[in-house]
Amino acid sequence: MPELTLSKAINTGLRRALEDDPKVIVMGQDVGGLGGVFRVTDGLQKDFGSDRVIDTPLAEASIVGTAIGLALRGYRPICEIQFDGFVYPAFSQIVSQLAKLRARTNGLLSVPVVIRIPVGGGIGAVEHHSESNEAYFAHTAGLRVVCCSDPHDAHWMLRMAARGADPVIFYEPKRRYWSKADVAESADDARVLPLDRARVVRPGRDLTLLTYGGMVATCLEAAEIAAEEGRDLEVVDLRSLSPLDLDTITASVDRTGRCVVVHEAPTFAGLGAEVGSAVTERCFYRLEAPVLRVGGYNTPYPPAKVEDQYLPDADRVLDAVDRAFAW
């Protein structure tokens, strides 16, 4: 495929999913004529009709709830939640229904609903439009929680999510919607990884940066700067936040002996806490320093003019890297 923006790569992924399986349905607020507020569903309703690309009423609990019903009927709904901060009205449907139906029926029922959520900050938005809430869903057994970071992965991860048997919370880092990259043409391409696998995006020897979503680019930037100072940082894109690919993660930390986790979400009880604890359990004797966490501060997301101070940037990452080396 040609170079695509992340947004277009997902759009194309949705198009393929709709073509490949007549049971796939795309639904959400303004996903039809408007093509979604980020244009991720642009043109789909025109081509697949309003029975398969559905503009829904403004009711998130029911977007997820009806998607569950559609899945029980044999459909494969891919829902869009317009912004991260608006998934909470659907929380009960997600954690008590969607996540649990398989276990409640001892495997009899599957509800392969994909919930796409544009996530995170960095776009100068007003409140509730920049939340990073992956920890809530990662803590919920029965969900797969994934986060893409580039167009190639976004496309293929979405297509896999749309074919899997499990419910998937599919995060799209909105600040990267417009970044471009090449997307593999076929599922056979070696770059196409399973949905639950982490990926080393930059090999390095001295310290492992574990990250995902919008922070992958930030960590790569930090690694470039560190390289100039003679530190060789490995950057791992977690991709799957639940389950975690601890094999890939611990292989890296066992090699480097130092680890910093970076995400946009507040650190307290965030995903970095899990990664830190799990890595420490597995790499205890290899660690030269504790796993350090860099995240959004433990405040509500601040006003747009302050988000650059709130969100981790290369400097904050490197500050933690320095601390890890100084331990």
Place this chain on the structure above:
Amino acid sequence: MPELTLSKAINTGLRRALEDDPKVIVMGQDVGGLGGVFRVTDGLQKDFGSDRVIDTPLAEASIVGTAIGLALRGYRPICEIQFDGFVYPAFSQIVSQLAKLRARTNGLLSVPVVIRIPVGGGIGAVEHHSESNEAYFAHTAGLRVVCCSDPHDAHWMLRMAARGADPVIFYEPKRRYWSKADVAESADDARVLPLDRARVVRPGRDLTLLTYGGMVATCLEAAEIAAEEGRDLEVVDLRSLSPLDLDTITASVDRTGRCVVVHEAPTFAGLGAEVGSAVTERCFYRLEAPVLRVGGYNTPYPPAKVEDQYLPDADRVLDAVDRAFAW
């Protein structure tokens, strides 16, 4: 005060709160004539009237939402959510409104709403009635999250929550509702601790068990057994899950050098992950073994007949203790 059950100690706490401050309101499903499904509000409506002890419609989002409105009007609502698994419809009101109003108004508004939630398993209940969801709220900036474990603390923690300026998620371990203990008469009693302080409930030299709620008794039991084997375990009741009292926690681990966190909730991205990461950051060179976590398995809460296998018990705690010593 005489010996009280945990349930009665909270009941008495609510009664005092209603007496002390005419603005206090108790509200929730069936809290009036019935006195709540656990009888925690027994007799209150009779004595304080249905304007102050309110049987609400069956709508959790609005229980919290109207409580916010009442708080904006100067009232101090103490809401009951009937069971842990039914707080999710109120999730948006809690995380986007209740938790954020102070920060959104730069401190201008406070919404001192207390949300009481009977929490956890061990009572043979049907699904959705045994959830441990404290990690969701602990990860949410702007809330205080506390969990009582005995009648004395339950009484005084509730009274403090009812007087504070912050919203509080107040967890009550339902399996301990019927356990009895002495409750201090006055706030001057030395046993009355601030709401955000952890408490060493059993001093020990060899390893620190960090726990809260229903697992405090379980950890004490484990410590008794370990003592017979010559291991002296310290048991710390966290009490405040957010913020964490890291001073008390790290003081303990710095002394013992070993730490196991125990809770009923699934471990993955649970509160134990935060505790593990935070303790490791602060006690890195003192730790003889990684902080180990014992929790509910990472599945939905299982059927009642299986909960004894699912929930941590003294054996599972001691298994982790053994592993920590064998590291």
Place this chain on the structure above:
Amino acid sequence: MEPVQLLSPDGTFTPDPAWPLEVTPQLCRDFYRRMVLARRFDDEALALQRQGELGLWLQSRGQEAAQVGSILALRDTDYVFPSYREQAAALCRGLTPAELLVQWRGNALSGWDPARYRFHIYTLVLAAQLPHATGYAMGVQRDGTDEIVAVYFGDGASSEGEANEAFNWAAAAGVPLLFFCQNNHWAISTPTHIQMRAPLHQRARGFGLDAHVVDGNDVLAVHAVTRAVAEQIRAGGGPALIEAVTYRMAGHSTSDDPTRYRTASELDSWQARDPIARLESLMVAQGWIDEELRAQIARESDALAEETRRVCREFGPVDMTGMFSAVLAQQSPLLAEERRRHEALVVSYAD
């Protein structure tokens, strides 16, 4: 709007041209038999709970007419979403006592294969099944079949946001869905006047649903109305709501003590409107019931009761192992590890 009633509390039948129903001896015997069986099953389950064999039981006593009359008005192929008290309806769909008890025994989180009975598992989170039913009906609509979908819920559940979202969504989308509310006057200890100011059928019409209210203790009225409304939905008339006015003659559950919040006289007045006795009065007056039928139903009831006790005693032990592999389609490494550790612990205890 007065509830549709065809059979008065004393058993007098008055046809209503708006809700035609051919009241045959056969029809009445069938309803009667099913209601009696349902009540016997309910009594038996209650006794089992009192004996400690079940962790909890929620009785349907008093609501048999609402459930039997309505579900028999649907086709077997119509998919049904129950709430958690629909034993009488479930038995009509062929669910077995074992399937209905296992969840309350604490051995499983749900009891049966929904596909087999076209009867979904119970939903304990109030109102959560209403959006599911709406979505399922969207699927039916897309499939272009002539199935309809029905969803049961209570008066209390109607206060939840999700219930109202579903009313609105279903109406806007025009899906083939029947909302069936059993207004049994109570949500645990909370009476309906605390839940709502206007009756639910009025609210439903406000959403643009076709809505009706029926005497829920009158199995003939429930059946006539449900049948007509179901066929209208099937014919493409859009979603509808039926409010069946009935009464929860037992406590909310076996954990409940209803004497704390309701009077004996209220209960008495509803005992006088018992749905089974009411139909029986008609059958007696018409000579549609004789000793043979009574004896036959008694035998069936005894057999059902015995099966109920037997299957309850026969439930085997359960363990965690199944849970680990039912969380995701493909077991995660973390769960595999937990399972290994769990099995090792079990072995170590055995030692």
Place this chain on the structure above:
Amino acid sequence: MEPVQLLSPDGTFTPDPAWPLEVTPQLCRDFYRRMVLARRFDDEALALQRQGELGLWLQSRGQEAAQVGSILALRDTDYVFPSYREQAAALCRGLTPAELLVQWRGNALSGWDPARYRFHIYTLVLAAQLPHATGYAMGVQRDGTDEIVAVYFGDGASSEGEANEAFNWAAAAGVPLLFFCQNNHWAISTPTHIQMRAPLHQRARGFGLDAHVVDGNDVLAVHAVTRAVAEQIRAGGGPALIEAVTYRMAGHSTSDDPTRYRTASELDSWQARDPIARLESLMVAQGWIDEELRAQIARESDALAEETRRVCREFGPVDMTGMFSAVLAQQSPLLAEERRRHEALVVSYAD
């Protein structure tokens, strides 16, 4: 039910005995002036957004009559919960341009002290303010004052569970609350027929709310109806809902491109019903407006526009520091530590 209209689109006034209103020159001039100022402010804010001075702006263009007519029918002591597009109403309560812009500038999460104006901060999570208003009104009810509470929201927001819970709860509790819906026909790109089958005022009556529908572009009708309904609520008549049928003449926000989903002719037809032009026609016909008044309002508008531009340019820089101490009443050790680290970083950058 037809919307109440007192002033036809061409500016003809027809009194309605059901909704009495003394239409004085003074009243019309006041409405006119406020609507013109609101629109000018809106235009200015739009321009500032286009120049990059604001991150986002949501226009109230077209909805001035609905907002001005309604809020002026309340007492200043009545507490109001707006949604996020109520600039015209806010200006009537005395909020300053700076207060109205700071949030959209990205300098703060909210703009003003609600206690000062008895006008709550904007709520961006749709419908979340409806339960707040309901609870606030429960407080008023308990305090026994003669205040009422009003809450603004849109047609789209009415599909949310929380909106419907609030309708139901307010009705059941009988609180002194006015629900005011501006049905501007669109929720971003979604037309009302996708949100609902029946009009909202019909739904509201279903919940047992007193409900009315009014031509939202007719400031006289909006005012007359709101005044009467507000006084009825104040007198203990229970909660009510007013649906004001209006039109969002601009895009949803400055990020929106409405040409993707609506036709130019639809917009044209609503331009012809512009609320300001309509009132002006009446005033011209009655001779209630002259060059002096026009000049005076133009001067005021220019001054407001200038103030708007000036305050926007004058917003100072902001930093994280305030956030750390606003999370909890007493700063936690974690936040204190983060704050220290943050300040150290800022210093290190300065080096």
